[in-house]
Amino acid sequence: MSIGIIGAMDEELELLLKETRIIKKERKANMEFNFGEIFSKEVVIVRCGIGKVNAAICTQILIDDFSVEKVINVGIAGGIGKDIYPGDVVIAENLVQHDMDTSAFGDKIGQIPRVDTYDFKCDAELINLAKKACESFEVNNYFQGRIVSGDQFIANVDKINWLNDNFNALACEMEGASIAQVCYLNKIPFVVIRSISDNANNGAHMDYEKFTPIAVKNSTYIIENMLKLM
Numbered sequence: 334m335s336i337g338i339i340g341a342m343d344e345e346l347e348l349l350l351k352e353t354r355i356i357k358k359e360r361k362a363n364m365e366f367n368f369g370e371i372f373s374k375e376v377v378i379v380r381c382g383i384g385k386v387n388a389a390i391c392t393q394i395l396i397d398d399f400s401v402e403k404v405i406n407v408g409i410a411g412g413i414g415k416d417i418y419p420g421d422v423v424i425a426e427n428l429v430q431h432d433m434d435t436s437a438f439g440d441k442i443g444q445i446p447r448v449d450t451y452d453f454k455c456d457a458e459l460i461n462l463a464k465k466a467c468e469s470f471e472v473n474n475y476f477q478g479r480i481v482s483g484d485q486f487i488a489n490v491d492k493i494n495w496l497n498d499n500f501n502a503l504a505c506e507m508e509g510a511s512i513a514q515v516c517y518l519n520k521i522p523f524v525v526i527r528s529i530s531d532n533a534n535n536g537a538h539m540d541y542e543k544f545t546p547i548a549v550k551n552s553t554y555i556i557e558n559m560l561k562l563m
Contacts (some may be wrong), residue, residue: 335375337401338556339391341383341408341508348553350378351386354529362390367397379400384484385430385511392515403459404516404523405559407552409544410480410506410534411487413497420473421546422555423503425453425480425525428510431496432483438449442499443481445514452479453513456522459559463526466558472551478503480525482510493532504529526555538556 340346353369353376360366364387367378377399381391388406395401410423417423429443429452436442444451460477467475481502488495496502509525516523528548 334403335399335401336377336560337377337384337392337399337404339387339388339395339404339406339512340465340552341381343380344549345408345552346371346380347547348432349503352553353378355534361394361398364391364394365398368392372560373556374563376560381508382554384507385482388508389511389515389553392547393514393519396515396519396521402521403456404512404521405459405556406459406509406523406525408508408557409504409530409548410455410504410527411502412529412563414478414494414503415532417503417532418473419529419544420551421529422467422472422475422551423438423480423527424467424475424477425455425461425478425509425513425527426460426477427454427512428525429453429479429481429500429502430483430510430514430554431481431500431502432485433506434523447474455513455524455536459522459524462526462559462562464556465562466555469558470554472554476503480504480509482506482508484535501563509533526552528552537543
């Protein structure tokens, strides 16, 4: 069984790649796909780049060209829930694209026209593995709930409140829901996991240089422990 592991930025995957036995590399769509093994599990690790289009292209390549059977997406997100602080982890139960708006045609904001679901639900088994992985090391706190994605960097408190009011989301970022949509359409189990860098809703913020190593450590430990448990 091959598992696709996606991060948006090099920093998010750097430590994991160092701890992976890389067998080969292949480039497609300006992305480097790293084939290797961790704990006897076959993985394909790739930096997709920032934004929903990059993430969707990357996910479809993993499925079509490299036949991954599961997808894990890790990275950094901004917090929305008032109890969520920098260093915490959010495991998505489901994801919505908050910048999808066809409300002029009577659709709810976030609904993708002619798709038979409003939110894209993560695989229950992968969620459970992610929870167990979080419990196996000293993560600050972890939460389960909705993550929303859009091609916008959100730093405005009013926008954060709008996301909270309209989606009851715990975190927002720029890739996860598009990865979720591709996996849903291809019937591939997936989970999206985010380390929280800041939260405009409660004024919590951590310096990027200080936060990045925490996020990388969180992501690497969670993935490695998930693979151990599989």
